[in-house]
Amino acid sequence: MFDNLSNRLSGTLKKLKGQGRLTEDNIKDTLREVRMALLEADVALSVVNDFIEQVKAGALGQDVQSSLSPGQAMIKLVQAELVKVMGAANETLNFRAVPPVVILMAGLQGAGKTTTVAKLGRWLKQNQKKKVGVVSVDVYRPAAIKQLQVLAEEIGVDFYDSDISQSPIDIAKNAIEAAKKKFLDVIIIDTAGRLHIDDEMMGEIKALHAAINPIETLFVVDSMTGQDAAITAKAFNDALPLTGVILTKTDGDARGGAALSIRHITGKPIKFMGSGEKTDALEPFHPDRLASRILGMGDMLSLIEQIEQNVDKERAAKFAKKMQKGKPFDMNDFREQLQQMQEMGGVSSMIDKLPGLGKITPEMKAKINDREISRQVAVICSMTEQERKHPDLIKGTRKQRIADGAGQQLQDVNRILKQYLMMQKMMKKIKGGNMANMLRGMKGNIRGGMRR
Numbered sequence: 001m002f003d004n005l006s007n008r009l010s011g012t013l014k015k016l017k018g019q020g021r022l023t024e025d026n027i028k029d030t031l032r033e034v035r036m037a038l039l040e041a042d043v044a045l046s047v048v049n050d051f052i053e054q055v056k057a058g059a060l061g062q063d064v065q066s067s068l069s070p071g072q073a074m075i076k077l078v079q080a081e082l083v084k085v086m087g088a089a090n091e092t093l094n095f096r097a098v099p100p101v102v103i104l105m106a107g108l109q110g111a112g113k114t115t116t117v118a119k120l121g122r123w124l125k126q127n128q129k130k131k132v133g134v135v136s137v138d139v140y141r142p143a144a145i146k147q148l149q150v151l152a153e154e155i156g157v158d159f160y161d162s163d164i165s166q167s168p169i170d171i172a173k174n175a176i177e178a179a180k181k182k183f184l185d186v187i188i189i190d191t192a193g194r195l196h197i198d199d200e201m202m203g204e205i206k207a208l209h210a211a212i213n214p215i216e217t218l219f220v221v222d223s224m225t226g227q228d229a230a231i232t233a234k235a236f237n238d239a240l241p242l243t244g245v246i247l248t249k250t251d252g253d254a255r256g257g258a259a260l261s262i263r264h265i266t267g268k269p270i271k272f273m274g275s276g277e278k279t280d281a282l283e284p285f286h287p288d289r290l291a292s293r294i295l296g297m298g299d300m301l302s303l304i305e306q307i308e309q310n311v312d313k314e315r316a317a318k319f320a321k322k323m324q325k326g327k328p329f330d331m332n333d334f335r336e337q338l339q340q341m342q343e344m345g346g347v348s349s350m351i352d353k354l355p356g357l358g359k360i361t362p363e364m365k366a367k368i369n370d371r372e373i374s375r376q377v378a379v380i381c382s383m384t385e386q387e388r389k390h391p392d393l394i395k396g397t398r399k400q401r402i403a404d405g406a407g408q409q410l411q412d413v414n415r416i417l418k419q420y421l422m423m424q425k426m427m428k429k430i431k432g433g434n435m436a437n438m439l440r441g442m443k444g445n446i447r448g449g450m451r452r
Helices: 003-017 024-040 045-059 070-086 113-127 142-155 168-181 199-212 227-239 257-266 287-294 300-310 313-324 331-343 362-366 371-381 385-389 397-406 410-431 435-451
Strands: 101-107 132-136 158-160 186-190 216-222 244-248 270-274 282-284
Touching (some): 003 024, 003 070, 003 287, 024 045, 045 257, 070 257, 101 113, 101 199, 113 142, 113 186, 132 142, 158 168, 168 199, 216 227, 216 257, 227 257, 244 257, 257 270, 313 331, 331 371, 331 410, 371 410, 397 410
Parallel strands (some): 101 186, 101 216, 132 158, 132 186, 216 244
Antiparallel strands (some): 270 282
16 A cells, blocks of 8 residues: 555655755755655645645744754654554553443445454454454345355354344344343444435334444445545544445555555554455554555565564574574575465565565566465475575585476576575574674565566
8 A cells, every 4th residue: 555655755755864954945845746645655635735734834933944954844744744644642542441342333335444353353352352243234136145144264263153144233133132141242233235325224223222222333435435435434434433444455555545544534544454355454553653654664564564564473482592502594494484474464464564675666566476485395394304404505406306396497496596596695694693784684585576
């Protein structure tokens, strides 16, 4: 998300860094570029106008004008305003209620609502240690009920079956009562979606809301619809007392207009953002971290959290112990690192969070293919145990045998060996405690992989 906006803003603000001081002229030129960047990102016009006015007022202020590095001061100003537009800080879910806490999910059909119910259930179970139940009151689409059942079994949360002959209110009330008897902490209710907003839909969900009085009413919206997402969210907020928004399909949205418009237009916080179809692809929405990502500064806090949540701590501790003892980093270790990267969502999920990599062009990002990791693992698995422990043995006919065994080309084996040597050097730096060098090596490794 924000690829286009990030490239435009980074390029525009970079020009200011070379300026000895800020003048009305170069501020005017910069803000014109910023305005165009925001409009191209499909940010609502009212949001753009307010944003530009706030940044302009700050840029002409005494603090910025007298700054020793006015260009840097301007970047900080834009960053602060981005944070303000998106909501200042992450707003967590409200659990201050007698269990089970009822969460009502609303949204249009096709926004990924049912999948998001499962994602939220998994997130609550793993990160908040909550006992979760889910139920669908979508009596118009039996397939939606079945889909939620399959997802609930996958993530290991309670599923409450529903019958299309029942009313949505009866289904929801029965599920809440059943959740009370099982002492669940949270019950998430998936409602029916429509292709568009209509009086019948709004009337039904308003009646359901009044009957069950949920603690959280979350609107699920497709971020790819841009500022239309904010307009739809406002329509729902006018009918329902929304407590927050969940943005979906952010991996397919290169503009980011929804994220920058929703809070300003609805007054409601974005609480989560989801990407892809996997049930682990949901993360809390942090405006400050996202603003850094937009400006190409990375988001190390989110990356660290991602690593902590997805990496097998026992395996990681075992590996760290091996490195501390000075034992050589071999191909078995390299395969282990590749597999853990797969578990974390692949290289593409890390790119925007690494400082300095946010400025990579969309063309270079398009070359990133996480399926490459699977091919690399296959090549390593084609090696003998002796070859994995002593990669320097891999020469000549051994390379061809490994390539044939993995169904790959000889050049793929050579590439793996080259990447292994780079990783080996990085691990030596980690052993020496130089984490900064390790991160620089990681960025270089990723950039090198994209040039191929």
